[in-house]
Amino acid sequence: MSARRIFAGPARLAAIAPYLWMALFFLVPFGFVLKISLSQTAVAQPPYLPVFDFTQGLAAIKAAFAALSLDNYRLLVSDNLYVLSYLRSLVVAAVSTAILLLIGYPIAYGMARLPQRWQGIAMMLVIVPFWTSFLIRIYAWINILQHDGLLNQILLALHVVSAPVVWLSTDSAMYLGIVYSYLPFMILPLYATLAKMDPALTEAANDLGASPQATFWLVTFPLSLPGVGAGALLCFIPILGEFVIPDLLAGSDSMMIGQTLWLEFFTNKDWPVAAAVAVVLLVLLVVPLALYDRLQRRQLEAGR
Amino acid sequence: MTARPFRRISRFNVTSLALGLVFLYLPIVILVIYSFNASRLVTVWGGWSLRWYSEFFNDRAMLDAAWMSFKVAAVSATLATLLGTLAAVALSRGERFKGRTLFSGMLYAPLVMPEVITGLSLLLLFVALNAERGFWTVTIAHTTLTMCFVTVVVQSRLGKLDRSLEEAAMDLGCDPLRAFVSVTLPLILPSIVAGWMLAFTLSLDDVVIASFTTGPGSATLPIRIYSEVRLGVKPQINAICTLVLGLITVVIVAASVATKLTSARGESAAPL
Numbered sequence: 001m002s003a004r005r006i007f008a009g010p011a012r013l014a015a016i017a018p019y020l021w022m023a024l025f026f027l028v029p030f031g032f033v034l035k036i037s038l039s040q041t042a043v044a045q046p047p048y049l050p051v052f053d054f055t056q057g058l059a060a061i062k063a064a065f066a067a068l069s070l071d072n073y074r075l076l077v078s079d080n081l082y083v084l085s086y087l088r089s090l091v092v093a094a095v096s097t098a099i100l101l102l103i104g105y106p107i108a109y110g111m112a113r114l115p116q117r118w119q120g121i122a123m124m125l126v127i128v129p130f131w132t133s134f135l136i137r138i139y140a141w142i143n144i145l146q147h148d149g150l151l152n153q154i155l156l157a158l159h160v161v162s163a164p165v166v167w168l169s170t171d172s173a174m175y176l177g178i179v180y181s182y183l184p185f186m187i188l189p190l191y192a193t194l195a196k197m198d199p200a201l202t203e204a205a206n207d208l209g210a211s212p213q214a215t216f217w218l219v220t221f222p223l224s225l226p227g228v229g230a231g232a233l234l235c236f237i238p239i240l241g242e243f244v245i246p247d248l249l250a251g252s253d254s255m256m257i258g259q260t261l262w263l264e265f266f267t268n269k270d271w272p273v274a275a276a277v278a279v280v281l282l283v284l285l286v287v288p289l290a291l292y293d294r295l296q297r298r299q300l301e302a303g304r
Numbered sequence: 305m306t307a308r309p310f311r312r313i314s315r316f317n318v319t320s321l322a323l324g325l326v327f328l329y330l331p332i333v334i335l336v337i338y339s340f341n342a343s344r345l346v347t348v349w350g351g352w353s354l355r356w357y358s359e360f361f362n363d364r365a366m367l368d369a370a371w372m373s374f375k376v377a378a379v380s381a382t383l384a385t386l387l388g389t390l391a392a393v394a395l396s397r398g399e400r401f402k403g404r405t406l407f408s409g410m411l412y413a414p415l416v417m418p419e420v421i422t423g424l425s426l427l428l429l430f431v432a433l434n435a436e437r438g439f440w441t442v443t444i445a446h447t448t449l450t451m452c453f454v455t456v457v458v459q460s461r462l463g464k465l466d467r468s469l470e471e472a473a474m475d476l477g478c479d480p481l482r483a484f485v486s487v488t489l490p491l492i493l494p495s496i497v498a499g500w501m502l503a504f505t506l507s508l509d510d511v512v513i514a515s516f517t518t519g520p521g522s523a524t525l526p527i528r529i530y531s532e533v534r535l536g537v538k539p540q541i542n543a544i545c546t547l548v549l550g551l552i553t554v555v556i557v558a559a560s561v562a563t564k565l566t567s568a569r570g571e572s573a574a575p576l
Binding site: 274275278 | 321325329332338387388410411412426429444445455463502505508511542545553
């Protein structure tokens with residue numbers, strides 16, 4: 001028996017504590033979300049019915065099960081508010097991901113072209129904003145974009161505009177905030193694939209007479225597709241459920257689904273509808289999450 | 305013919321990289337500068353001053369929130385580091401085991417899961433368990449989220465480690481536990497430290513999950529900042545944000561020094 005196999009046994013035991021923790025605090029809660037999404041809103045504490053009471057015997061539990069209904073889901077389908085929120089989230093997530101790719105790719109490409117000793121520093125510079133508070137970075141933009149903020153002051157001083165432009169509470173501000181916050185998530189996986197690429201490949205294409213453009217589109221870009229996929233998923237999935245950025249930067253006339261969920265939960269105190277909104281959002285995310293899980297697994301376990 | 309023409313960095317490469325970095329940093333720099341503005345009007349420069357900092361240090365409610373956040377971040381980062389390191393060891397050294405796919409799925413999904421879902425589902429669990437909401441519920445929620453980041457950071461380090469070192473230790477008579485503690489652990493320690501610091505800063509930053517899982521009287525700093533920001537820009541918030549940024553910068557520098565100490569250049573720098 002090799003040493004590697006001997007190690008595997010105790011290493012498996014290490015899984016027990018994190019396994020139980022994630023099962024209890026990540027998996028089980030989805031069961032409660034599902035159950036409450038089938039409940040009725042009530043003026044009570046907690047604000048939903050039925051409440052399962054396992055001390056009341058089997059009949060009471062049966063009655064509680066019978067009281068569950070799909071009413072909240074019917075509401076989601078019939079009320080335009082929800083359908084429009086989901087659609088808006090999908091559009092915002094798709095458009096933002098496309099913009100992020102357009103901006104992030106040249107930056108990652110530039111990083112991969114730097115001399116070796118500069119690459120580590122460039123990478124550090126991209127990672128630092130990822131670590132710094134995301135709320136603070138959004139707030140920094142409010143400073144700049146507000147009515148008498150720096151941007152309008154500069155534009156007025158340069159006589160580009162004659163009156164202050166409304167930037168805050170617009171879709172442009174929201175897209176700016178999203179792109180700004182998620183840029184490191186796009187750059188890092190792209191850089192990781194681009195930096196690993198063998199320069200001999202582009203050299204070969206060049207020797208065979210390909211123009212720089214042709215080399216890029218026929219060699220570099222296709223080889224970087226795994227990075228493109230990883231970056232796109234890392235951005236698309238969380239943006240779909242984004243709450244803080246649209247809440248602070250976008251106008252109030254149309255909402256993303258994260259805002260709708262927040263409103264139902266905190267303002268309307270309608271927990272069952274909020275839970276149903278979450279379940280449908282999860283269903284929308286099943287395919288991208290599965291893709292992301294596969295990518296993550298392949299990437300992390302390649303070294304095994 | 306010139307050697308390696310495509311390896312050379314073009315003007316386009318340099319320009320896009322420079323513009324990208326300016327875009328990432330300029331807003332933060334402006335925020336920091338304005339936090340030292342003496343004027344009450346955020347947009348009018350009234351000379352340098354520390355006035356907003358002293359106002360923060362006299363604001364009882366804000367200080368309480370900051371202390372609360374600090375406690376939550378320290379405790380949850382520590383728990384997350386313990387659990388996340390165990391998970392990383394199981395994933396990279398445990399070979400195959402029952403439920404492994406579910407295990408790794410549960411650890412990778414929270415990295416991208418929209419926070420509103422994580423927050424709502426944890427709150428519903430706490431309500432069902434009749435748990436009193438406050439410090440511990442927020443701490444548990446943050447541990448759940450951040451241990452996944454720790455797992456990824458430590459697992460990527462373990463994946464790059466030379467397995468023959470552990471095998472040599474065991475061939476020389478160490479039992480697996482001893483081999484792990486005396487050979488593997490020192491080698492992955494920088495990534496464990498980096499994981500703790502990442503968990504700490506993520507916890508310090510979170511507003512959505514904390515809003516769902518906190519109770520009355522135990523608002524964290526981001527929750528307070530968030531409710532102030534919704535009402536508009538205030539110079540005092542600039543000062544608080546600058547202080548938080550300063551704290552995080554110290555943590556990052558410490559983390560990168562810790563990682564540089566033993567690991568090879570660049571490899572441990574990717575947080576994802």
